[in-house]
Amino acid sequence: MIEFKNVNKWYGTFQVLKECTSSVKKGEVVVICGPSGSGKSTLIKCVNGLEPFQEGEISVDGVSVGAKETNLPKLRSQIGMVFQNFELFPHKTAMQNICLAQIKVLGRSEDEANTRGQELLDRVGLGDLGYKYPSQLSGGQQQRVAIARGLAMDPIAMLFDEPTSALDPEMINEVLDVMQQLAKSGMTMMVVTHEMGFARRVADRVIFMDEGEIVEDATTDDFFGKPHSDRAQLFLSKILEH
């Protein structure tokens, strides 16, 4: 469903993505990991066109992301995205956050949007907090609202960009639990994360990136069992020690 073909991206003269090629099938959960600065967040932001790339091709459900004639807003409305810093709209309540794009992009009525919003808030365990503003919610609660906001658009895939990196340790699990349920329900997911326990439990495949390259692209069992590259082995030995 999501295809990358020889994607190259530069910031000025610095190459952040090098010949990235991979794909994500419908219903698949793919975790992208790697040291910081390896280009994993950049790669995932290329999928919905938040970051432009200079060479190669990315397509989502057959639609080319980089093509000039592509209606990016329409494509993005079909791909949910969750950010490291939640990025809820601070001037809107949780429910308004979830309803805004449903109304303005999908053209749903306020009632429809609210009904769908309430369903999703219930699903992420925040059914009675829709009236609160983001500043009145904990980090974990904010991130769950952000997930609900993405799901409200009935996306065909969800992108997660380090969804738990900004959270206090005791709040990480509540977010990972929601993501795990989502994976079980058959959602296509790309997840940039350092949570290797989550990767092991939930991911179908793991992509390991280093210095802008996809170094390893393997099934979860293979990746944790016998990573081929030295760099992935080194990374795993560092991150799994604790």
Place this chain on the structure above:
Amino acid sequence: MIMLGDFDFGVIVTALPYLWDGMQLSLLLTGLAAVGSIFLGTLLALMRLSSIRLFQWIGAIWVNFFRSLPLLLVIFWFYFLVPLIVQGQVDAFESALIGFVLFEAAYFCEIMRSGIQSISRGQAWSGYALGLKYSQTMRYVVLPQAFRNMLPILLTQTIILFQDTSLVFVVGLADFMTSAVTVAQRDSRLVELYVFAALVYFVMCYFASLSVKILQKKMHK
């Protein structure tokens, strides 16, 4: 008639209805000019921050042009030169209003520009990621937050605008200042009227600034 030395309060009391008419015009001009120039200034700010070169240039030229001219000249310009260009009479109020909007927009542009820049890039990203278009992301996500952050400075600039409206004196528009001058000269009571005018401007602007400060404190809580 109350007398305090040579100071004749009675003159002011008698002139109050006339001065009040002038104050209404001052406030109306301030209000309309503020709304117009904040709107135009916001558009200019978006242009300056646009990725399209042409828009950046237009915004930059506008701001630098109007910030390099005395406001008085702009008011003159619209009152005396525009009629020559359009070959017809222009209304003093309308021409002053247009002059103020174009001039003040340059200042409001810079305020809104820093307001927009104070909103993290992630906010716009999350708007786009939901499928909102640029215009929708600005309207529903970025600008409401930028306005809120900049509200104290926008209000402070509006207070300055209110003081500047006294410049319409030069085109004979009967604002509060002009009305005070008219009465002062008609009744030969310069001291009373100018002291009174100063007092009115001072009290209004001082308390307006004070309210802004209180608002600012509340916002930072």
